Amino acid sequence: MTRGIAPQRLQSLTISVLSCVVGMVLGCAPATNQNLESNNNADPTAQPAGHFAIGRTPTPREITAWNIDIMPDGEGLPTGSGTVAEGRELYLAQCKNCHGLEGRGGPFDRLAGRLPEDAFPFDQDPLAKHTIGNYWPFSTTIFDYTRRAMPMDRPGSLEDNEVYALTAYLLFLNDFVGEEARIDRETLPTIVMPSRDRFIRDDRRGGPEIR
C-alpha cells in the first residue's frame, strides 16, 4: 500500500482507505485488509490496496534467458542462419534414429510429406499421417520446438545456427525451399505453410449441439 492504488481497486477506494487506517494499527498486513474487505463482497484474493509487493523484479538478462518463444511473425528469432546442407549433416547425426531417413520411417513423428495439391484427408482418414508439410500451420514453430525440446536425449543442446540449419533441412524435405536455401530470421517467417488457413478457433459452445 506504499506503492499507490492499482486501477482495478479504484472502485473500492473508500474501502481501501478505511482498510489502510485499520491496517496501520495492525501493522499494515495485507491479510487483515483482505479480511475486512471480504465483508464488503470484494474478491478476497485481490490486492488490498496497491500491491502485495512480494517477490522481486527480474533483471533484463534473466528475462532474456528464459524468453525463448518464437512468434509466427518471427518475433523472438535470434541472429544467425543455417543451410539445408548443414542441416542434413546434423539430421543424420542427431535426428535420423528417431525420425527416419529424410524424415520418414522412424519410430517417432514423421516429419516430411506434402500431399498432392496440398490435399486434406485428415477428417476422413484416421490413418493419414500428420507431417510438418501437410499439417503444421507455421514454419517458425519448427525453430521454436527444435530449439526448446530436441534432440530428445540432449534437449537444449543445439546452437541457434544449428537450429536454423535443421529448420532449413526440414523445410527442404517438405518442398518449401530449394536445396541451396539458407534460413535466417528474415526468411523463415516468409514461408507460408499450406495448412495455415485451415486452423479455426474452437466452435464448440456447450448446449445441446454436438460439434
Place this chain on the structure above:
Amino acid sequence: MTDENDSTNKTDPSGGADWTRREMLAVLAGTASAALAGTAHAAEPSSAHKQEPPADPTRTPGTGPSARGERSPFETTERIAAYGVISGTPLHQLHGTLTPADLHFERHHAGIPNIDPSKHEFMIHGLVERPIKLSMSDLLRFPAVSRIAFLECSGNLRIDAGPETTPQFLCGLTSQSEWTGVALSTLLREVGLRPNAKWLLAEGSDAAVLSRSIPIEKAMDDAIIAYAQNGEALRPGQGYPLRLFLPGWEGNTNVKWLRRIEVSDRPFMTREETSKYSEPIKGGHIRSFSFTMDARSVITTPTYPEHIERGWHDIRGIAWSGRGRIAKVEVSVDGGRRWENARLLGPVLPKAHTRFSLPWRWGGGTAELSSRATDETGYVQPTRRALIDARGVGSIPYHLNPIVSWLVETDGRMLYKAEPWG
C-alpha cells in the same frame, strides 16, 4: 519396429505404440524407469504388515503408529503405465470422487524433472507493468485458493480397445484432486496487465519446456497457480513444485513444473497447440484451442474384469463436464432403449467428477449397461456415431467423449462393448 507409428496409431494419446518406442523413451528420457520406481514405492507395504494376518485380530496386539501411512497390503491397486509417457488411474477400483495423489494419471512429454523447490523460480513478464520473479516461499505468502476439480487428458479414449478392457485402460487419463495455490488473477493484478494483454504463454521447466497459449479471460477467471494437491505438495508427476491448473480444460494446458508466464497480445502457436492437441474436422478445417472438456460419463462398476452374481448390484460411475455442473446422469441396462435417472452423490461441484449410482437387480440374462451425462448447459453426452457424423471419422484422438457400454454375459462375465471407430 513399426514404420512411423506416431500418426498412424492415433489411439495412443502419446503418439506411439510399441515396445520399441517405450524402450527407447526409457533410455532417452528415463520416464519409464521413473514411473516404475514410483509404482514400486507406492506398492511397498511396511514390513510390519507383510506378516500373515492372525486368524483372530482381536487376540493379537496390533502394530503402532508410523511416520507415514501405507495402504493395506491387500490393496494392490495401481496405475497402468504405457509407452513410457502415460499412466492411467484405476477408475474401476476407486470410490467417491477424489483420486489418491499417487494414483493420479500422468502424461509427460519429456519425463519428470527433478526440481529443488528452494531453487525454483516463477516469472511473469511481457505486456505487464511490473515483471516479477517469485520463489516458492514468495508464492506461499499470497492469499490461497482451493478447488476440487477434475483434470483430464484430451486424448482419453482407446478407440481400438477390445472386449477385455477395464475403465482404467479405456479412459483412465482423468483424475480429481483438491488443488491449492494462488489465483492467477491475483498475480496478474499484481504485475498489472497492459490494455492490449490478450493471451499468455505458460511454460514448464521440464526437458520439453512445454508451452501453451492461454486466453487472458481464462487466466482472470478461475486459473490457479497450484503448489498443492489433496493437502500436500504436488507430486513430481503432477508438476512439483508448481503447475498451472485450469478447471475444466484439456490436461495439456495445465502446464506442469511451471516457470514462466509471458503476457502477449496474440497466441504463440506452439507445437503443442498446432501439430498436436488440434482436431481435423469436416470442411477441411483444423479445430484449435479446443480447451474445454465436453461432458462425459463412464460406469466404473460393474465392468470388466468383474464376474457378477445374480441379485442386486449398484451400478456406479463418474460423470463430469468442463463447462460446469453435471445436471443428470441416465443409465440404461438394455443397450440404450430405456434410460433411467441415476442418483447423483453430492456434492455436485462444477467442473468436477460427480459420482452416480443406480441399484440394479440382475436376473441372469444378457444385459448392456450404459451411462449418459447431461451438463448444466444442456449438452448431452453423444453416441460415437453422433461424434463421427459431426466431425468425421478421422477426427481423432482428442476430445472423444462418447457413451460407452459394458456387456453382461449369461455367466455373469463383464466385457467392454468393443465397437469399431467408424
